[in-house]
Amino acid sequence: MNINFRHEINxxxxxxxxxxxxxxxxxxxxxxxxxxxxxxxIETGKAYYWSTSRKRIWLKGESSGHTQEVQExxxxxxxxxxxxxxxxxxxxxxxxxxxxxxxxxxTNNKPNIMNLNNEDIEVISEKLFNPEDIY
Amino acid sequence: MNINFRHEINxxxxxxxxxxxxxxxxxxxxxxxxxxxxxxxIETGKAYYWSTSRKRIWLKGESSGHTQEVQExxxxxxxxxxxxxxxxxxxxxxxxxxxxxxxxxxTNNKPNIMNLNNEDIEVISEKLFNPEDIY
Numbered sequence: 001m002n003i004n005f006r007h008e009i010n011x012x013x014x015x016x017x018x019x020x021x022x023x024x025x026x027x028x029x030x031x032x033x034x035x036x037x038x039x040x041x042i043e044t045g046k047a048y049y050w051s052t053s054r055k056r057i058w059l060k061g062e063s064s065g066h067t068q069e070v071q072e073x074x075x076x077x078x079x080x081x082x083x084x085x086x087x088x089x090x091x092x093x094x095x096x097x098x099x100x101x102x103x104x105x106x107t108n109n110k111p112n113i114m115n116l117n118n119e120d121i122e123v124i125s126e127k128l129f130n131p132e133d134i135y
Numbered sequence: 136m137n138i139n140f141r142h143e144i145n146x147x148x149x150x151x152x153x154x155x156x157x158x159x160x161x162x163x164x165x166x167x168x169x170x171x172x173x174x175x176x177i178e179t180g181k182a183y184y185w186s187t188s189r190k191r192i193w194l195k196g197e198s199s200g201h202t203q204e205v206q207e208x209x210x211x212x213x214x215x216x217x218x219x220x221x222x223x224x225x226x227x228x229x230x231x232x233x234x235x236x237x238x239x240x241x242t243n244n245k246p247n248i249m250n251l252n253n254e255d256i257e258v259i260s261e262k263l264f265n266p267e268d269i270y
Contacts (some may be wrong), residue, residue: 001251001256002248002251003173003248003249003251004193007142007144007187008144009144016151016165018153018165019161020162024160025159025160025161026160027153027160027218029163029211030151030153030211030216035248035249037250039249042240042242042245042246043166043245045242046181052142052145058246065154070242072178072238072239072242073240073242073257074236074238074239074240074259075236075238075240076164076165076235077228077229077230077232077235077237077251079234081165081235081236082138082240083162083236091251092149093212094212095212097212100211100212100213100216101209101210101211101218102154102212103209103210104207104208104209104210105208105209105217106208107177107180107205107208110177110178113137113170113173113174113177114137114138114170114197115137116136116137116138116163119208121136124209
């Protein structure tokens, strides 16, 4: 019964990680973790992820200071995904929103997902900061 | 501004999908979607995913009847992940729990994730049905 780093992306074996606000259950972001990122998260109590594009481990908030203090880690039935229940310092999204999921698809429009237009996407959250002030 | 099926797993271009209870915000499961799965989900209002192991689209609940009625679809900043806010019929997990995330890691133990023992993992949810009665 071990964590199953089953998803291989760009040559790295990963699990899906979901960060969730530990009080409201709002989903903040999703990213990937290799075994080293998960171990560092457990050791330090702060969320570390694996960047599939930059191919390195990153501490969430390393440039913004918007770290995530991990309160609890849940694992799923297949042991290939984890939820980090976190206290989010600042905001999770580099675009200035508390959650990266700050937009919804207007599914009533039956949008063409390969060619979305402005009416197909709606911002549903409030912007908390201007990214240019932080990064 | 289009959905970015950026994660290639086993040769298929995918986004991460997270199913979340639309009333309580409990996270039910995570899986992947290719463009066809997302389109079918939008068209039908029921959650379809891409199975990276079986390499085919599947309707959540196709064998159990435990379908997910999609109330809302959120997209993230990078357009490479979606949240399905769903009304879950029955239970999401094939092991008989409402959510696939029915266990937590006892991080206080500083568990070795490559060699977990029984004390490292704790069931935190109630079993709703016996899988043998359903599948």
